[in-house]
Amino acid sequence: MDSPKKVAFYTLGCKLNFSETSTIARSFENEGFDRVDFSEKADIYVINTCSVTENADKRFKTIVKQAQKANPKAFVAAVGCYAQLKPHELADVDGVDLVLGATEKFKITDYINDLSKNDFGEVHSCEIEEADFYVGSYSLGDRTRAFLKVQDGCDYKCTYCTIPLARGISRSDTLENVLKNASDISQQGIKEIVLTGVNIGDYGKGEFGNKKHEHTFFELVQALDEVEGIERLRISSIEPNLLRDEIIEFVSRSRTFVPHFHIPLQSGSNDVLKLMRRRYMRELYVERVGRIRELMPDACIGVDVIVGFPGETDDRFLETYNFLNQLDVSYLHVFTYSERDNTPAAEMKDVVSQKVRNKRSKMLRGLSVKKRRAFYESQIGTTRTVLFEGENKLGYIHGFTENYVKVKAPWNPEWVNTLQEVILSGIDADGLVRFKTIQEVSV
Known part of the structure; x- marks a missing residue:
């Protein structure tokens, strides 16, 4: 009997992509494939792509090379957002055999009858x-x-x-x-x-x-x-x-x-929000944060923000910086604006130079570190429930409180996938939070 074919997956981008990769992986398992790690030798490598930032586009080629290094004869398939937007660009990457668009990706096993390498990437994509x-x-x-x-x-x-x-x-x-x-x-x-x-x-x-x-x-x-x-x-x-x-x-x-909310803001300047065609002004954002704080003072609030959008002058960026500095939020996800084909913003005037974009990004990332630190400090002395994860990271086990404070403790396999009530006690040099268990405190 032939041994089962092996399949490996690599996911770029968001949580949604991770959920979809899992579903696609289960369809392979239902067809009798064995799933292995992407670093291992496999018969098929499936790359679930992202197109939100330019960086994700560039990483795709590196990941294809990684697959080819593990097995030069492997069949390489690309699915996901970038595969829908620019299927032929992906198909032209050396080593790619199959590109599937938005409607085809969940039917991938129907397209994989012959695992021999193609001379050219085969494209199956739809009009969106x-x-x-x-x-x-x-x-x-x-x-x-x-x-x-x-x-x-x-x-x-x-x-x-x-x-x-x-x-x-x-x-x-x-x-x-x-x-x-x-x-x-x-x-x-x-x-x-x-x-x-x-x-x-x-x-x-x-x-x-x-x-x-x-x-x-x-x-x-x-x-x-x-x-x-x-x-x-x-x-x-x-x-x-x-x-x-x-x-x-x-x-x-x-x-x-x-009590954890992640709420995209994108800019603290109403002028920039209008250019972005967002569906709110910053005043509404202040209302939402205020209402959360009123009902859940210890809630964690994360913010998405884009820097370097066309028309973001120095004054408008400072508006964003000062707005976020004063806002009672817990951390920022900072995105440096990158031009995407077929979007109105790519045609806009008043383009911000890459150097200025990078500088602004660095400023907001620094503010995020400060915000997260202040939030963590506000939680010291509180009693929280931590869900511990399964990975042994350099002798430590990590976990998150319900309000998204990341904690660490010396590795304890008995805590994996358990909820433990703890009292947060201090912050380590790496920025993670130490704690004492309820049992330790009561002794």
Whole structure:
């Protein structure tokens, strides 16, 4: 008997991509493939691409070379956002055999009949208007948490963003299916589920361009809170205009939803927000942060921000810097603006030089370090519940509190995938938090 073929995966980009890679991997396993690590020798390497930043585009070639080094005869397939936007560019990369667009990626096993190398990359991609159906997915790779996809695509027209071109219109899973997937995940012994999608606050829009909301995101949150066996639920990222007061209020008294919000801002200048075609002004953002702080003073609040957007003058950047400096948030995800083909922003005037973009990015990253430190310091002395992860990192075990404080302790295999009540006691030189267990304190 022939031994099973081996398949390996590499994921670039967001939590949504990780959940989809897991689903694609399960389709291979159902066909009898053995999944191995990307660094190992495999018969097929599948690379799930991202196109949010220029850097992700460049990394693709490096990853293809990595696969070829592990096995020069392996079949290499590319899927994901970059594969939808620029399929022929990927197909031209030396070593790539197959490129699948947005509608084809979940049917990848149908395209892999012959594993011999192609002279040229074969492309199967659709017009993005055809991506009007929904494929549910969730990741089970990490024993402690799973990414559960509830929504895909986006109807927003932000001037810098290629995601509507790469993923199509906003569409959602059914409430019944999300609850079934959540229940399935909880039965695997996973303690935390992170809800993910492109624009999850827009949850409820059906398939085939049906814009009627069958259920709202608020109804989804309420229903998930009732699922047996789930210890923690986390909302990955939600637009400020869709993070309604009723959601914040529900999370504040929820059984399972944790006090952690990630809310994209993108700029603290209303002039730049208008150029970006965002659907709110900074005043609304202040309201949302204020409401969270009022109900959950210890909540962790993360912020996405883009620097160097066309028209971001020195004064407008300082507006953003000062706005964030004064805002009671916990950390920043800083993105340096990069031009993307077929977006209105790529044609805009008043382009910011790369040198200035990099300088501004460095300033905001420095502010983020300061913000995170201040947030961690505010938590010292509090009692928290930590979910510990499974990796032994240089003799330490790491975990996160419900409000997203990262802690560390000497490696203890008995703590893997368990929830432990602790008292946060100090911050180490590496910025992670030390703690004492309740038992240690009571002795």
